[in-house]
Amino acid sequence: MSLEAVPAPPPMVRLEGVSKTYRRGTVEVPVLEAVDLAIDPGAFVAFMGPSGSGKSTLLNLISGLDQPTTGIVEVAGRNLAELNDRELSDWRAAHVGFVFQLYNLIPVLTAAENVELPLLLTPLSRAERRKHVAAALDVVGLSHRVGHRPPQMSGGEQQRVAIARAIVTDPDLIIADEPTGDLDRKAAEAVLDLFGVLHHDLHKTLVMVTHDPHAAERAERVHHLEKGVLQ
Amino acid sequence: MNYVRLAARDLLRNPLRLSLTILAGAVGVTAFIFLRTVIDIFYFGAQAAQVDRLIVRNKVSITEPLPLSYYARIAALPGVTAVTHQEWFGGTLGETQKDFFANFAIDPVTFLDVFPEFTTSPAELADFRNDPCGALIGEKLARRFGWKPGDRVTLKGQIYPGDWTFNVRGIYTGTRPGVDTTALVFGYRCLNESEQLPEGLKDMVGIYAVRVDDPARSGQVAAAIDGMFDNSPYPTKAESEKAFQLGFVAMSSAILTAVKVVSAVILLIILLVIGNTLAMGVRERTRDIATLRAMGFRPRTVVMLVLAESSVIGLMAAALGVLAAPTLVNGFARAIASQFGQIPDNVMRGRTLGVSALAAVLVSLLAGAGPAFRAVRMSVAEGLRKVA
Incomplete structure (x- = not known):
C-alpha cells in the first residue's frame, strides 16, 4: 500500500509581494504594501479594517478590476498581469461573481433580467438562460419576485437578487464588498445565511470585505488590514 | 433578455x-x-436645361441688349437648327411683390421651335400669332388669376414705362414636369412697334436662344457665334443653357x-x-x-x-x-x-x-x-x- 502524500490543491487566490500605489497629482499614495496571501478553493475569507486601509483595493486586485503596482496576483491558476483588457473581461465573466454594498442592480430591468445579464456573455440559449435564472432565484428564495424591478423590492431582496446574479454563471470565486453594509440586521442575517449556503453547500470561494464583526464571524478566516498592511 | x-x-x-x-x-x-x-x-x-440649347447674350452684361439683326446671321450658321429671341419685360400686375409673375416678349413664330416643351392648341397658337399684342399664359398662372382666352391683362411696365395691355389668346402647358407654367409671354411686335418704347430699344432684344443639331458641337457653334460678333458694338457671349442658368445661381x-x-x-x-x-x-x-x-x-x-x-x-x-x-x-x-x-x-x-x-x-x-x-x-x- 502506498503512503504517498496527496498534493494540496493550488490556492484559488495567491498574492505575492503585492503593493499598490495611487498617484494623486505629484503625490504617491501607497494603499497596499507587500501583501502575501493565499486563499484555498472553497474558503470563506473576510477582510476587515478601517476605511482607507486598502480592503476594496485588495478586492479590486483579486477580481482583476485593477492592476498591482508590484507583485503577482494569481487567481484560479491565472496570473492576471498576463491578461489584456479583453481577456480580463472574459476571465471575470467566467470566474468571478460580484456582490456590492449598494446591490448595483440595473433599475430598469426586472429581477430575472438582472440575474440573466451575466448569462448574455455565455453561449447558452434563451431557454437555458431562463432555467439558470430560475434556479439562481430559487436558491436565494425569490422565485416569486421574478418580474419585479429593483425599486419595487426591499434592500434585502435586492441584495439577494444581486447574489443570484453573482452565482448564476457558477463562478469559482465570489467577491462581496460590504454586502450587508446597507441592510438592517434581519436582512443582513438572511444575506449571510445565503453566503453560508454558497460556502457549505455549493463550495464556492468567498472573499468578503466588511466593517461588520458579526458578518466577519461567518467567515472561516478573518484578515485585518491596517494602513495597507495585512496583519 | x-x-x-x-x-x-x-x-x-x-x-x-x-x-x-x-x-x-x-x-x-x-x-x-x-x-x-x-x-x-x-x-x-x-437641372432642367436642355443640352441642345445655347443662350446668346450681350458679352458686357445680361442687362445689355443685342440687335434684332443678329437673328438671321445666327440662324444661317452651320449646326443651328432654330433660333428665337426673347426680352425680359418685367411688368407688374399690381403694386406688391405678391402679384408678381414672370413676363417676356417673345417671337411667336420661332419660340416653340426652340422651346418645344411649351405646348398649346393649334387654334390658340394661331390666334396668338395673328394678334400683335396677343399673349399666351401658363396654366398655373391662368389658375392663379382665373384668366382665360379672351381676357385682357394690363401690366405696368418697369423697364418699359407705361401701361401695357395684352390679349390672352391661349393657355400653354408643359410637355414634361418642371416646365414653367407660371409666366406670360407676348408677341415681340407689340413691344417693338409701340410708341411707348423708350428710345434706343427699337429692334433690340434681350437674348437669343439657339437650338443645335448636335449637342457635342455646341461649343463650336457658341465659338462661331461669338467670333462672328467679336468686333461689333454688341459682342456676344454664347453658352450652354445650363451654364447660363448657373450664371444666375452664381449671382446668388x-x-x-x-x-x-x-x-x-x-x-x-x-x-x-x-x-x-x-x-x-x-x-x-x-x-x-x-x-x-x-x-x-x-x-x-x-x-x-x-x-x-x-x-x-x-x-x-x-x-x-x-x-x-x-x-x-x-x-x-x-x-x-x-x-x-x-x-x-x-x-x-x-x-x-x-x-x-x-x-x-x-x-x-x-x-x-x-x-x-x-x-x-x-x-x-x-x-x-x-x-x-
Whole structure:
C-alpha cells in the first residue's frame, strides 16, 4: 500500500509581494504594501479594517478590476498581469461573481433580467438562460419576485437578487464588498445565511470585505488590514 | 433578455427627455431638409436645361441688349437648327411683390421651335400669332388669376414705362414636369412697334436662344457665334443653357453659401442636442456601466449599446423630420413659386430626404461616440464608486 502524500490543491487566490500605489497629482499614495496571501478553493475569507486601509483595493486586485503596482496576483491558476483588457473581461465573466454594498442592480430591468445579464456573455440559449435564472432565484428564495424591478423590492431582496446574479454563471470565486453594509440586521442575517449556503453547500470561494464583526464571524478566516498592511 | 432589449430599456429610462430629444432632432432634420430644398430650387433651372440649347447674350452684361439683326446671321450658321429671341419685360400686375409673375416678349413664330416643351392648341397658337399684342399664359398662372382666352391683362411696365395691355389668346402647358407654367409671354411686335418704347430699344432684344443639331458641337457653334460678333458694338457671349442658368445661381452665391452654412450648423445643433442627452444618460448610469464591465461585458459591447441608443434617437428624429418636411417645404415652394417660376409641384426630392435622414443618423452616431468612449475609458473600480 502506498503512503504517498496527496498534493494540496493550488490556492484559488495567491498574492505575492503585492503593493499598490495611487498617484494623486505629484503625490504617491501607497494603499497596499507587500501583501502575501493565499486563499484555498472553497474558503470563506473576510477582510476587515478601517476605511482607507486598502480592503476594496485588495478586492479590486483579486477580481482583476485593477492592476498591482508590484507583485503577482494569481487567481484560479491565472496570473492576471498576463491578461489584456479583453481577456480580463472574459476571465471575470467566467470566474468571478460580484456582490456590492449598494446591490448595483440595473433599475430598469426586472429581477430575472438582472440575474440573466451575466448569462448574455455565455453561449447558452434563451431557454437555458431562463432555467439558470430560475434556479439562481430559487436558491436565494425569490422565485416569486421574478418580474419585479429593483425599486419595487426591499434592500434585502435586492441584495439577494444581486447574489443570484453573482452565482448564476457558477463562478469559482465570489467577491462581496460590504454586502450587508446597507441592510438592517434581519436582512443582513438572511444575506449571510445565503453566503453560508454558497460556502457549505455549493463550495464556492468567498472573499468578503466588511466593517461588520458579526458578518466577519461567518467567515472561516478573518484578515485585518491596517494602513495597507495585512496583519 | 438580449442586448436589444437592454439598450431599449436604457433608452426608455427617461421618456420625457427622450421625447424632447427626438423632437429637437426632428425639428433640426426638417429645417435641414428645408434648407437643402431651397438650395435645390436655386439649381432647378440649371437641372432642367436642355443640352441642345445655347443662350446668346450681350458679352458686357445680361442687362445689355443685342440687335434684332443678329437673328438671321445666327440662324444661317452651320449646326443651328432654330433660333428665337426673347426680352425680359418685367411688368407688374399690381403694386406688391405678391402679384408678381414672370413676363417676356417673345417671337411667336420661332419660340416653340426652340422651346418645344411649351405646348398649346393649334387654334390658340394661331390666334396668338395673328394678334400683335396677343399673349399666351401658363396654366398655373391662368389658375392663379382665373384668366382665360379672351381676357385682357394690363401690366405696368418697369423697364418699359407705361401701361401695357395684352390679349390672352391661349393657355400653354408643359410637355414634361418642371416646365414653367407660371409666366406670360407676348408677341415681340407689340413691344417693338409701340410708341411707348423708350428710345434706343427699337429692334433690340434681350437674348437669343439657339437650338443645335448636335449637342457635342455646341461649343463650336457658341465659338462661331461669338467670333462672328467679336468686333461689333454688341459682342456676344454664347453658352450652354445650363451654364447660363448657373450664371444666375452664381449671382446668388453669397445667399447660397449662407444657406449651406446654416444647414451645416443645424447638423451641429442636432449633434449637440443628441450628444448632450446621451452624455447625461451615460453619466447617470456610470455605476451601471461599471457593473456591467465588472461582470465581464467587454468595452466594445458597452460602446455598441450606447451607439445603438444614439442611432435609434437619430432614426426616430429622421423619420419624424422626413414626415414633417413635405408640408413645410411644399408650402414654402407654393408661396415663392411666383418669384422663382420654374418650381415643380413636388419640389422636394427623394434624394434630399434620403441624404438628410442619413446625415441625421450619422450625426447621432457621432454624438453617441463621445459619451460611449468616455464610459469605457473610466476605470471599472472608479465607476463602481460612483453613487447615482
